[in-house]
Amino acid sequence: MSRKHPFSVRHLVRYAMQGTALGLVVTALIMLFTSDRETFTQLRDFPLYYLPIMLAMVCVAWACAGTRLWLISRAMGYGFRYRDMLMMGLASEFGVSASPAGVGGAAVRMGYLHRAGVPMHSALTIFAADSVLDTVFFFLLSPVTIVIMVRDPSWWGIARGGLHIGPDTPILLASLCLATLLAIRFWTEIMRVIDRMVVRLPGSRRFRLPARWRHLQHMTRRTVHRAWTGTHFLVRSRRWVLLASLVLSGTQWVCRYGILPLILLAFHAARNPVPLLLLQGFFFALALVLVLPGGGGGIELLTTAVLRYFVPMSLVGVVVLLWRVFTYYLYLLVGGVVFAKSCYRHMPLTILEDHHDDLMEHMDRVHG
Numbered sequence: 001m002s003r004k005h006p007f008s009v010r011h012l013v014r015y016a017m018q019g020t021a022l023g024l025v026v027t028a029l030i031m032l033f034t035s036d037r038e039t040f041t042q043l044r045d046f047p048l049y050y051l052p053i054m055l056a057m058v059c060v061a062w063a064c065a066g067t068r069l070w071l072i073s074r075a076m077g078y079g080f081r082y083r084d085m086l087m088m089g090l091a092s093e094f095g096v097s098a099s100p101a102g103v104g105g106a107a108v109r110m111g112y113l114h115r116a117g118v119p120m121h122s123a124l125t126i127f128a129a130d131s132v133l134d135t136v137f138f139f140l141l142s143p144v145t146i147v148i149m150v151r152d153p154s155w156w157g158i159a160r161g162g163l164h165i166g167p168d169t170p171i172l173l174a175s176l177c178l179a180t181l182l183a184i185r186f187w188t189e190i191m192r193v194i195d196r197m198v199v200r201l202p203g204s205r206r207f208r209l210p211a212r213w214r215h216l217q218h219m220t221r222r223t224v225h226r227a228w229t230g231t232h233f234l235v236r237s238r239r240w241v242l243l244a245s246l247v248l249s250g251t252q253w254v255c256r257y258g259i260l261p262l263i264l265l266a267f268h269a270a271r272n273p274v275p276l277l278l279l280q281g282f283f284f285a286l287a288l289v290l291v292l293p294g295g296g297g298g299i300e301l302l303t304t305a306v307l308r309y310f311v312p313m314s315l316v317g318v319v320v321l322l323w324r325v326f327t328y329y330l331y332l333l334v335g336g337v338v339f340a341k342s343c344y345r346h347m348p349l350t351i352l353e354d355h356h357d358d359l360m361e362h363m364d365r366v367h368g
Helices: 009-034 039-043 050-075 082-097 103-115 121-153 155-161 168-184 187-200 207-236 239-257 259-266 275-288 294-307 313-342 353-367
Strands: none
Touching: 009 082, 009 103, 009 353, 050 082, 050 121, 050 207, 050 239, 050 259, 050 313, 082 103, 082 187, 082 275, 082 313, 103 121, 121 155, 121 239, 121 275, 155 239, 168 187, 207 239, 207 353, 239 259, 259 313, 275 294, 294 313
16 A cells, blocks of 8 residues: 555645634634623623533534445445544545635545545545535525524514625626526537647647547546446435435534534523524535635634624624634544544455445446
8 A cells, every 4th residue: 555645634734724823813803802891701601511512512423424424335335444434534524624615625535535445436426425415404404494584583683784685796696697507508619619728738749738638538527427327326226325324414514513503502692593503504605715724714704793693792702712613623623633643544445245236237237
């Protein structure tokens, strides 16, 4: 087993330090401008037994992430030890937290699977199935959140104030949707233009750029097609695995995103904080646009704009700090330790003949 690694440990550690520094600076500024004499008085009312509860929720979320990967990989015929899948889940969480726009999470997960001997198309299937289940859970959570917000008049003020949509927002969203539709419609023409540009680049013949570009396109199409075939196999033949993984996905995200509502309830929130389970997902997605590790402090600012409707301003900074400790810094710390110890460790792989043969027969049937 070569010790060469498909991703840079040094770069991830550097990004992690940058994300930690940016987040702490923004949190410190929030606490500086929101704290007053009443802050420490109100902190005395915080029930300390909530801390081990939140720590247990984080541990359950980690266990669910590893169990999902273990179930999906076994359903495709790749028998990893549960401990290895748990370590890979923690390491990928570190990759998400420590990299710009969270791209390191996919790189870490794909790298671990590929280095263990899983073909790239199967690794992509495992990653895609795991990601789609997260999307399905949040899609199912959306109607529940909307019903709670509509039936609770206290949320109407937040919609009018803290979540105010500017006059340019609809235009930007419409432009983005139009650009996406045009790109899909004229995808073939766009690729032809890129092909001509590659041929005309200086040194294209010397470095065989057109041939390399065609090979890259062929390999990409083949990998994506095989990944789609593997996903189709899971949907048709391993539905119970997907259902169990969906339940684990819901448990994982409720435990992770439930930290903030629990903190607010401990401080006697002024309104129902349950919709924050879904809103946190949007906040994290918006923070990824900043292309900075951990959102570069943007997630803290977005959350601060909403927290003022739940707790007094003197507690906003404290809530942000507690929330980020359990949902970001703890992931960086534990995930970083696991990543450092496991990134060069060999993960033994056992091929489960029955499951793997079923997958191969399905792929041969589709490709044939």
